[in-house]
Amino acid sequence: MKTTNEKRAWRFTALDLIILVVLLAVIAAAVWFFGPFRDGSSGDSTLVNIEYTVEVKGMEEEYLGNIRVGDTVIDSVTKKEIGTITAVETMPLVEYVLNTEDGIMMEKEYPGQSTLLVTISSPATFDERGYSIEGYRVAIGVLHYMQLPNFVGSGYCIGIEAAN
Amino acid sequence: MAQTDKKKTKNAARIRFNIIDLVLIIAVLACLVGVYLRYNISEQFGVNHEMGEYVLSFEIKDIRYTSADAFPEGDTFFLNGDDTVLGTVIAIDSTSPSEVIYTDSWGDYKTIYYPEDSRIDLTGRLLSAGMMTDRGYMLNGNTYLAPGQTYYVETPHINVSVTITGIESADTAG
Numbered sequence: 001m002k003t004t005n006e007k008r009a010w011r012f013t014a015l016d017l018i019i020l021v022v023l024l025a026v027i028a029a030a031v032w033f034f035g036p037f038r039d040g041s042s043g044d045s046t047l048v049n050i051e052y053t054v055e056v057k058g059m060e061e062e063y064l065g066n067i068r069v070g071d072t073v074i075d076s077v078t079k080k081e082i083g084t085i086t087a088v089e090t091m092p093l094v095e096y097v098l099n100t101e102d103g104i105m106m107e108k109e110y111p112g113q114s115t116l117l118v119t120i121s122s123p124a125t126f127d128e129r130g131y132s133i134e135g136y137r138v139a140i141g142v143l144h145y146m147q148l149p150n151f152v153g154s155g156y157c158i159g160i161e162a163a164n
Numbered sequence: 165m166a167q168t169d170k171k172k173t174k175n176a177a178r179i180r181f182n183i184i185d186l187v188l189i190i191a192v193l194a195c196l197v198g199v200y201l202r203y204n205i206s207e208q209f210g211v212n213h214e215m216g217e218y219v220l221s222f223e224i225k226d227i228r229y230t231s232a233d234a235f236p237e238g239d240t241f242f243l244n245g246d247d248t249v250l251g252t253v254i255a256i257d258s259t260s261p262s263e264v265i266y267t268d269s270w271g272d273y274k275t276i277y278y279p280e281d282s283r284i285d286l287t288g289r290l291l292s293a294g295m296m297t298d299r300g301y302m303l304n305g306n307t308y309l310a311p312g313q314t315y316y317v318e319t320p321h322i323n324v325s326v327t328i329t330g331i332e333s334a335d336t337a338g
Protein backbone atom coordinates (compact mmCIF):
# COMPACT_ATOMS: atom_id res chain seq x y z
CA MET A 1 0.00 0.00 0.00
CA LYS A 2 1.37 3.40 -0.99
CA THR A 3 2.11 5.97 1.69
CA THR A 4 0.64 9.48 1.58
CA ASN A 5 4.02 10.95 0.60
CA GLU A 6 4.35 8.58 -2.34
CA LYS A 7 0.83 9.41 -3.54
CA ARG A 8 1.56 13.16 -3.51
CA ALA A 9 4.93 12.94 -5.28
CA TRP A 10 5.14 15.84 -7.77
CA ARG A 11 6.05 15.02 -11.35
CA PHE A 12 7.18 17.65 -13.86
CA THR A 13 4.84 17.42 -16.82
CA ALA A 14 4.51 19.13 -20.19
CA LEU A 15 1.88 21.50 -18.81
CA ASP A 16 4.26 22.67 -16.11
CA LEU A 17 6.82 23.36 -18.82
CA ILE A 18 4.29 25.46 -20.77
CA ILE A 19 3.45 27.48 -17.64
CA LEU A 20 7.13 28.05 -16.94
CA VAL A 21 7.84 29.20 -20.50
CA VAL A 22 4.86 31.58 -20.48
CA LEU A 23 5.91 33.04 -17.12
CA LEU A 24 9.48 33.61 -18.29
CA ALA A 25 8.22 35.25 -21.48
CA VAL A 26 5.99 37.63 -19.49
CA ILE A 27 8.84 38.55 -17.15
CA ALA A 28 11.20 39.11 -20.08
CA ALA A 29 8.63 41.31 -21.84
CA ALA A 30 8.06 43.35 -18.67
CA VAL A 31 11.80 43.89 -18.21
CA TRP A 32 12.14 44.86 -21.87
CA PHE A 33 9.27 47.35 -21.90
CA PHE A 34 9.70 48.88 -18.47
CA GLY A 35 13.32 48.23 -17.69
CA PRO A 36 16.51 50.18 -18.34
CA PHE A 37 16.74 49.04 -21.94
CA ARG A 38 13.97 51.42 -23.06
CA ASP A 39 15.44 54.76 -22.16
CA GLY A 40 15.61 55.55 -25.85
CA SER A 41 19.32 56.17 -25.76
CA SER A 42 21.39 54.76 -28.57
CA GLY A 43 24.39 54.69 -26.30
CA ASP A 44 26.30 57.33 -28.26
CA SER A 45 26.34 60.32 -25.94
CA THR A 46 28.72 63.13 -25.14
CA LEU A 47 29.32 64.91 -21.86
CA VAL A 48 28.70 68.64 -21.94
CA ASN A 49 28.13 71.52 -19.58
CA ILE A 50 24.84 73.20 -20.29
CA GLU A 51 23.20 76.43 -19.26
CA TYR A 52 19.43 76.44 -19.56
CA THR A 53 16.98 79.20 -18.79
CA VAL A 54 13.70 78.69 -16.98
CA GLU A 55 11.02 81.39 -17.14
CA VAL A 56 9.17 81.75 -13.86
CA LYS A 57 6.09 83.91 -14.28
CA GLY A 58 3.96 85.64 -11.73
CA MET A 59 6.46 86.06 -8.91
CA GLU A 60 5.18 88.27 -6.15
CA GLU A 61 7.57 91.08 -5.27
CA GLU A 62 8.09 89.86 -1.72
CA TYR A 63 9.59 86.60 -2.99
CA LEU A 64 11.95 88.03 -5.60
CA GLY A 65 14.98 87.66 -3.32
CA ASN A 66 14.27 83.98 -2.65
CA ILE A 67 15.88 82.79 -5.86
CA ARG A 68 19.60 83.43 -5.58
CA VAL A 69 22.70 82.82 -7.64
CA GLY A 70 24.48 79.78 -6.26
CA ASP A 71 21.31 78.00 -5.13
CA THR A 72 21.15 74.29 -5.92
CA VAL A 73 18.06 73.35 -7.89
CA ILE A 74 16.24 70.10 -7.12
CA ASP A 75 13.48 68.71 -9.34
CA SER A 76 10.42 68.50 -7.07
CA VAL A 77 9.12 65.39 -8.77
CA THR A 78 12.18 63.16 -9.05
CA LYS A 79 14.18 64.82 -6.25
CA LYS A 80 17.19 64.87 -8.55
CA GLU A 81 19.68 67.69 -8.49
CA ILE A 82 19.32 69.49 -11.82
CA GLY A 83 21.88 72.24 -11.55
CA THR A 84 23.05 75.41 -9.89
CA ILE A 85 21.67 78.88 -10.52
CA THR A 86 24.20 81.10 -12.26
CA ALA A 87 22.04 84.10 -13.11
CA VAL A 88 18.66 85.61 -12.26
CA GLU A 89 17.09 88.31 -14.44
CA THR A 90 13.98 90.09 -13.20
CA MET A 91 11.50 91.94 -15.38
CA PRO A 92 7.89 93.09 -15.01
CA LEU A 93 5.25 90.48 -15.81
CA VAL A 94 3.78 91.46 -19.17
CA GLU A 95 1.06 89.55 -20.98
CA TYR A 96 -0.53 90.16 -24.35
CA VAL A 97 -4.25 90.83 -24.16
CA LEU A 98 -6.62 91.00 -27.09
CA ASN A 99 -8.60 94.22 -27.31
CA THR A 100 -11.56 93.08 -29.39
CA GLU A 101 -13.02 96.58 -29.65
CA ASP A 102 -9.98 98.04 -31.36
CA GLY A 103 -8.75 94.80 -32.87
CA ILE A 104 -5.26 95.05 -31.44
CA MET A 105 -2.98 93.06 -29.16
CA MET A 106 -2.05 95.08 -26.13
CA GLU A 107 0.79 94.61 -23.72
CA LYS A 108 -0.49 94.64 -20.17
CA GLU A 109 1.79 94.83 -17.17
CA TYR A 110 0.63 93.11 -14.01
CA PRO A 111 1.25 95.30 -10.97
CA GLY A 112 3.21 93.71 -8.17
CA GLN A 113 4.25 90.65 -10.18
CA SER A 114 7.41 89.84 -12.07
CA THR A 115 8.87 87.38 -14.51
CA LEU A 116 12.18 85.80 -13.59
CA LEU A 117 14.57 84.30 -16.09
CA VAL A 118 16.58 81.81 -14.05
CA THR A 119 19.75 80.47 -15.67
CA ILE A 120 20.84 77.07 -14.39
CA SER A 121 24.14 75.40 -15.09
CA SER A 122 24.78 71.67 -14.95
CA PRO A 123 26.84 68.87 -16.45
CA ALA A 124 24.71 66.82 -18.84
CA THR A 125 24.85 64.23 -21.56
CA PHE A 126 23.78 64.86 -25.15
CA ASP A 127 22.62 62.11 -27.48
CA GLU A 128 20.12 61.70 -30.33
CA ARG A 129 17.27 62.42 -27.87
CA GLY A 130 18.81 65.62 -26.55
CA TYR A 131 20.19 66.83 -23.25
CA SER A 132 19.67 64.96 -20.02
CA ILE A 133 20.96 65.28 -16.49
CA GLU A 134 21.21 61.69 -15.25
CA GLY A 135 18.08 60.77 -17.16
CA TYR A 136 16.25 64.05 -16.44
CA ARG A 137 15.37 65.58 -19.81
CA VAL A 138 16.19 69.23 -20.43
CA ALA A 139 14.68 70.82 -23.52
CA ILE A 140 12.85 73.97 -24.57
CA GLY A 141 9.20 73.61 -23.67
CA VAL A 142 9.80 71.24 -20.75
CA LEU A 143 8.08 72.33 -17.54
CA HIS A 144 10.46 72.23 -14.60
CA TYR A 145 9.17 71.91 -11.04
CA MET A 146 11.95 73.47 -9.02
CA GLN A 147 12.77 73.18 -5.36
CA LEU A 148 15.28 75.67 -3.99
CA PRO A 149 16.41 76.37 -0.43
CA ASN A 150 13.93 79.27 -0.22
CA PHE A 151 11.56 78.77 -3.09
CA VAL A 152 9.31 76.21 -4.72
CA GLY A 153 7.82 76.89 -8.12
CA SER A 154 7.72 75.97 -11.76
CA GLY A 155 8.54 77.38 -15.14
CA TYR A 156 9.12 76.43 -18.75
CA CYS A 157 12.57 76.08 -20.21
CA ILE A 158 12.95 78.74 -22.90
CA GLY A 159 16.55 78.24 -23.96
CA ILE A 160 19.56 75.93 -23.72
CA GLU A 161 23.17 76.50 -24.55
CA ALA A 162 26.02 74.03 -24.38
CA ALA A 163 29.23 75.43 -23.01
CA ASN A 164 32.38 74.14 -24.71
CA MET B 165 -6.04 -7.82 -5.82
CA ALA B 166 -3.05 -7.53 -8.14
CA GLN B 167 -5.41 -6.55 -11.01
CA THR B 168 -7.12 -3.87 -8.85
CA ASP B 169 -3.69 -2.47 -7.91
CA LYS B 170 -2.71 -2.39 -11.60
CA LYS B 171 -5.92 -0.51 -12.48
CA LYS B 172 -5.30 2.00 -9.71
CA THR B 173 -1.71 2.57 -10.90
CA LYS B 174 -2.94 3.01 -14.47
CA ASN B 175 -5.58 5.54 -13.37
CA ALA B 176 -3.07 7.45 -11.25
CA ALA B 177 -0.68 7.69 -14.22
CA ARG B 178 -3.33 9.27 -16.49
CA ILE B 179 -3.25 13.02 -16.98
CA ARG B 180 -6.35 14.52 -15.49
CA PHE B 181 -7.76 17.39 -17.50
CA ASN B 182 -8.95 20.28 -15.33
CA ILE B 183 -9.99 23.93 -15.61
CA ILE B 184 -6.41 25.28 -15.52
CA ASP B 185 -5.46 23.15 -18.52
CA LEU B 186 -8.51 24.51 -20.34
CA VAL B 187 -7.49 28.11 -19.58
CA LEU B 188 -3.98 27.46 -20.86
CA ILE B 189 -5.19 25.91 -24.08
CA ILE B 190 -7.61 28.83 -24.68
CA ALA B 191 -4.78 31.31 -24.03
CA VAL B 192 -2.48 29.60 -26.52
CA LEU B 193 -5.25 29.47 -29.12
CA ALA B 194 -6.01 33.15 -28.53
CA CYS B 195 -2.35 34.00 -29.15
CA LEU B 196 -2.37 32.08 -32.41
CA VAL B 197 -5.60 33.77 -33.53
CA GLY B 198 -4.13 37.15 -32.59
CA VAL B 199 -1.05 36.55 -34.71
CA TYR B 200 -3.24 35.52 -37.63
CA LEU B 201 -5.46 38.60 -37.32
CA ARG B 202 -2.45 40.86 -36.95
CA TYR B 203 -0.97 39.48 -40.15
CA ASN B 204 -4.25 39.95 -42.00
CA ILE B 205 -4.67 43.53 -40.73
CA SER B 206 -1.13 44.29 -41.81
CA GLU B 207 -1.97 43.02 -45.31
CA GLN B 208 -5.04 45.24 -45.45
CA PHE B 209 -2.90 48.26 -44.58
CA GLY B 210 -0.32 47.22 -47.12
CA VAL B 211 2.59 46.31 -44.87
CA ASN B 212 3.81 44.22 -47.74
CA HIS B 213 4.15 47.40 -49.84
CA GLU B 214 7.59 48.89 -50.23
CA MET B 215 8.89 51.45 -47.79
CA GLY B 216 9.97 54.78 -49.23
CA GLU B 217 10.92 58.32 -48.31
CA TYR B 218 8.23 60.93 -47.94
CA VAL B 219 8.25 64.61 -47.16
CA LEU B 220 5.94 65.66 -44.34
CA SER B 221 4.97 69.32 -44.21
CA PHE B 222 4.17 70.57 -40.73
CA GLU B 223 3.22 73.66 -38.83
CA ILE B 224 3.82 74.67 -35.23
CA LYS B 225 1.66 77.35 -33.71
CA ASP B 226 2.08 79.82 -30.91
CA ILE B 227 5.63 79.30 -29.68
CA ARG B 228 8.06 81.77 -28.21
CA TYR B 229 9.98 83.69 -30.89
CA THR B 230 13.31 82.55 -29.45
CA SER B 231 12.33 78.93 -30.20
CA ALA B 232 12.68 79.51 -33.94
CA ASP B 233 16.30 78.39 -33.67
CA ALA B 234 15.40 75.12 -31.99
CA PHE B 235 14.80 73.25 -35.28
CA PRO B 236 18.21 72.83 -36.95
CA GLU B 237 18.43 70.74 -40.11
CA GLY B 238 18.88 67.06 -39.33
CA ASP B 239 17.14 67.10 -35.95
CA THR B 240 14.93 64.06 -35.40
CA PHE B 241 11.31 64.39 -34.36
CA PHE B 242 10.34 61.60 -31.97
CA LEU B 243 6.65 60.90 -31.75
CA ASN B 244 4.75 61.13 -28.46
CA GLY B 245 7.84 60.77 -26.31
CA ASP B 246 8.76 57.24 -27.38
CA ASP B 247 11.22 55.92 -29.94
CA THR B 248 8.93 56.26 -32.97
CA VAL B 249 10.64 58.54 -35.46
CA LEU B 250 8.32 60.97 -37.23
CA GLY B 251 11.09 62.32 -39.43
CA THR B 252 14.17 64.48 -39.63
CA VAL B 253 14.15 68.19 -40.34
CA ILE B 254 14.81 69.12 -43.97
CA ALA B 255 14.08 72.81 -43.64
CA ILE B 256 12.13 75.49 -41.80
CA ASP B 257 10.16 77.25 -44.52
CA SER B 258 8.65 80.20 -42.70
CA THR B 259 8.23 81.91 -39.39
CA SER B 260 5.60 84.56 -38.82
CA PRO B 261 3.88 86.26 -35.90
CA SER B 262 1.22 84.02 -34.40
CA GLU B 263 -2.26 84.68 -35.61
CA VAL B 264 -5.27 84.87 -33.34
CA ILE B 265 -8.82 84.59 -34.65
CA TYR B 266 -11.46 86.33 -32.58
CA THR B 267 -15.06 87.42 -32.85
CA ASP B 268 -15.77 91.16 -32.83
CA SER B 269 -18.81 92.80 -31.32
CA TRP B 270 -20.70 92.25 -34.59
CA GLY B 271 -20.01 88.52 -34.51
CA ASP B 272 -17.58 88.71 -37.43
CA TYR B 273 -14.41 86.67 -37.36
CA LYS B 274 -11.27 88.75 -37.42
CA THR B 275 -7.61 87.84 -37.57
CA ILE B 276 -4.97 89.61 -35.59
CA TYR B 277 -1.28 88.94 -35.16
CA TYR B 278 1.05 89.01 -32.20
CA PRO B 279 3.72 91.73 -32.29
CA GLU B 280 7.22 90.95 -33.51
CA ASP B 281 9.49 89.22 -30.99
CA SER B 282 6.66 87.69 -29.02
CA ARG B 283 4.84 84.57 -30.28
CA ILE B 284 5.34 82.95 -33.67
CA ASP B 285 3.96 80.29 -35.99
CA LEU B 286 6.39 78.18 -37.94
CA THR B 287 6.22 75.84 -40.95
CA GLY B 288 8.72 73.31 -42.16
CA ARG B 289 9.36 69.94 -43.74
CA LEU B 290 10.50 66.57 -42.46
CA LEU B 291 11.98 63.60 -44.29
CA SER B 292 10.06 60.54 -43.19
CA ALA B 293 10.18 56.80 -43.86
CA GLY B 294 6.92 55.05 -44.61
CA MET B 295 4.64 53.75 -47.30
CA MET B 296 1.59 55.02 -49.12
CA THR B 297 -1.24 52.52 -49.16
CA ASP B 298 -4.86 52.55 -50.32
CA ARG B 299 -5.83 53.63 -46.83
CA GLY B 300 -3.27 56.39 -46.59
CA TYR B 301 0.24 56.98 -45.37
CA MET B 302 1.72 54.47 -42.95
CA LEU B 303 4.63 55.94 -40.98
CA ASN B 304 7.38 53.32 -40.62
CA GLY B 305 4.93 50.90 -42.21
CA ASN B 306 2.80 50.58 -39.10
CA THR B 307 1.37 53.92 -37.92
CA TYR B 308 -1.41 55.69 -39.80
CA LEU B 309 -0.73 59.36 -40.32
CA ALA B 310 -2.59 62.02 -42.27
CA PRO B 311 -2.72 65.80 -42.73
CA GLY B 312 -4.66 67.49 -39.98
CA GLN B 313 -3.32 65.31 -37.20
CA THR B 314 -1.48 66.97 -34.34
CA TYR B 315 1.25 65.18 -32.45
CA TYR B 316 3.29 65.97 -29.38
CA VAL B 317 6.92 65.48 -30.38
CA GLU B 318 10.29 65.56 -28.71
CA THR B 319 13.36 66.69 -30.59
CA PRO B 320 16.89 66.96 -29.22
CA HIS B 321 16.17 70.63 -28.48
CA ILE B 322 12.46 71.15 -27.87
CA ASN B 323 9.13 69.60 -26.84
CA VAL B 324 6.34 70.89 -29.03
CA SER B 325 3.01 70.10 -30.70
CA VAL B 326 3.21 69.65 -34.45
CA THR B 327 0.38 69.52 -36.99
CA ILE B 328 0.93 67.62 -40.22
CA THR B 329 -0.23 69.69 -43.18
CA GLY B 330 0.92 67.63 -46.15
CA ILE B 331 2.49 64.34 -47.25
CA GLU B 332 4.20 63.76 -50.59
CA SER B 333 6.76 61.43 -52.01
CA ALA B 334 10.35 62.60 -51.67
CA ASP B 335 10.82 61.86 -55.38
CA THR B 336 8.18 64.38 -56.40
CA ALA B 337 8.73 66.93 -53.63
CA GLY B 338 10.85 69.96 -54.35
